[in-house]
Amino acid sequence: METKQRYNPYTGEPVIAGVSVSVPAAAALGLEPPRFCEECGRRMIVQVSPDGWWAKCSRHGTIDSTSLDHR
Structure with missing residues (x-):
């Protein structure tokens, strides 16, 4: 079974198993x-509003700050 490549959502760099990934402090607090x-590592269109944010990948659709609250 092939494992899908994952990418760091803040830098776009490939995530490598066993290697620590840096997360900005604001992102860790849910603010970034x-x-x-x-x-896929592609740059997304991002819109920030006073009550949250959404980000859209041209291939994989949209995520928003409320959808991450359930993870």
């Missing part, structure tokens, strides 16, 4: 939206 798609 992801800028890159975790599935």
Whole structure:
């Protein structure tokens, strides 16, 4: 079974098993939206509003701050 490559949503770099991934402090607090798609590493369109944010990948659709609350 093939494992899908994952990407850092804040840098767009490939995630490598066993290697620590840096997360900005604001992102850890839920204040910074992801800028890159975790599935393909492409730069996303991001919109920030007073009550949250949404980010859209041209291939994988939209995620928003409310959808991450359930993870």
